[in-house]
Amino acid sequence: xxxxxxxxxxxxxxxxxxxxxxxxxxxxxxxxxxxxxxxxxxxxxxxxxxxxxxxxxxxxxxxxxxxxxxxxxxxxxxxxxxxxxx
Numbered sequence: 001x002x003x004x005x006x007x008x009x010x011x012x013x014x015x016x017x018x019x020x021x022x023x024x025x026x027x028x029x030x031x032x033x034x035x036x037x038x039x040x041x042x043x044x045x046x047x048x049x050x051x052x053x054x055x056x057x058x059x060x061x062x063x064x065x066x067x068x069x070x071x072x073x074x075x076x077x078x079x080x081x082x083x084x085x086x
Contacts, residue, residue, distance in 0.1 A: 003059055011059060014052045019045035041084040046077055053078040061086045 015021070022042050029035040045056055050066075057064050062082030069076050 007055070007059065011052070011056055014047075014056075015043065015045055018047050018052075019043065042081065043083075044079065044081040046079045048075040048077060050078040053080040056080045056082075 020043070022044075024040045024042055026038040026040070030037050043060075043062075045053055047053055053064055056062065057080050060082055062080055065079050067077045067079065
């Protein structure tokens with residue numbers, strides 16, 4: 001990946017303000033098979049404007065979804081997300 005540092009710094013700020021970084025744990029394997037739990041890293045971003053969301057997908061891959069507006073005077077939300085598989 002040969003992404004300019006200014007883009008990475010911008011996306012770090014966008015994710016810090018309007019995104020989330022989390023680790024999900026799936027304990028189904030522990031309860032049903034007696035195996036160790038499975039951990040998965042997730043990064044997500046949600047904004048009304050699509051530019052930063054599209055830039056995240058172009059830079060890191062992942063998927064985008066658009067939710068309809070939830071009211072007459074509200075805008076649609078653009079969401080980007082990726083997991084450790086990407």
